[in-house]
Amino acid sequence: RKEVEQDPGPFNVPEGATVAFNCTYSNSASQSFFWYRQDCRKEPKLLMSVYSSGNEDGRFTAQLNRASQYISLLIRDSKLSDSATYLCVVNKLNTGNQFYFGTGTSLTVIP
Amino acid sequence: SAVISQKPSRDICQRGTSLTIQCQVDSQVTMMFWYRQQPGQSLTLIATANQGSEATYESGFVIDKFPISRPNLTFSTLTVSNMSPEDSSIYLCSAYGGDGRMAEQYFGPGTRLTVT
Numbered sequence: 193r194k195e196v197e198q199d200p201g202p203f204n205v206p207e208g209a210t211v212a213f214n215c216t217y218s219n220s221a222s223q224s225f226f227w228y229r230q231d232c233r234k235e236p237k238l239l240m241s242v243y244s245s246g247n248e249d250g251r252f253t254a255q256l257n258r259a260s261q262y263i264s265l266l267i268r269d270s271k272l273s274d275s276a277t278y279l280c281v282v283n284k285l286n287t288g289n290q291f292y293f294g295t296g297t298s299l300t301v302i303p
Numbered sequence: 304s305a306v307i308s309q310k311p312s313r314d315i316c317q318r319g320t321s322l323t324i325q326c327q328v329d330s331q332v333t334m335m336f337w338y339r340q341q342p343g344q345s346l347t348l349i350a351t352a353n354q355g356s357e358a359t360y361e362s363g364f365v366i367d368k369f370p371i372s373r374p375n376l377t378f379s380t381l382t383v384s385n386m387s388p389e390d391s392s393i394y395l396c397s398a399y400g401g402d403g404r405m406a407e408q409y410f411g412p413g414t415r416l417t418v419t
Contacts, residue, residue, distance in 0.1 A: 226407060226408075233415075234412070234413075235395055235410040235411060235412050235413050236346070236395075236410050237410070238304075238407050238408075238409065241407060279345065279346075281408070283408075290348070290351070291336075291348075291399075291408055293345050293346045294345065295344070295345040296345050
């Protein structure tokens with residue numbers, strides 16, 4: 193079983209729509225969780241860390257459910273510029289700070 | 304956050320040759336990693352670059368093929384040795400502070416390698 197699993201999509205949504213991505217992780221000892229954004233032919237860039245209480249940054253909301261071992265990312269009022277691949281990342285601090293990446297979810301926002 | 308630079312940004316190399324990629328971080332970091340990303344795929348961790356000691360390689364990657372150096376807390380190199388077309392990929396360096404100052408992982412811009 194993969195450490196981190198994501199629906200690869202693609203998600204094609206109209207501008208202004210709300211879209212949600214989920215990601216599941218296999219190891220209950222995982223400590224830190226992140227969402228990264230990767231544009232075509234660019235490096236991944238940190239979008240937001242995911243805190244136990246959930247957190248919001250503008251149109252983006254991240255949630256963590258430890259009991260079910262999944263994290264989510266909600267994007268409200270989608271913009272064309274949100275089109276990218278969104279990577280779910282999990283860090284298991286008890287194994288030398290190794291980060292595990294999901295395969296990414298592709299989002300295209302359509303005018 | 305950290306600013307990470309890599310060079311070269313891209314290269315086209317002949318099979319059988321070697322290429323060394325450099326990664327520079329603008330501040331001291333606890334950990335540095337090297338990843339490979341092939342088109343349409345997610346990132347694959349090659350190794351963790353350890354300061355002052357041998358790198359820790361992931362399954363499927365060996366030191367003879369991907370020698371790594373990390374002479375200090377801000378710099379690392381990855382060499383892709385005896386290249387074949389299968390090594391064509393984007394190679395990414397990343398850095399992680401491991402504490403409140405930089406608890407997330409940041410990436411360099413990548414090196415796009417094409418082997419002919």
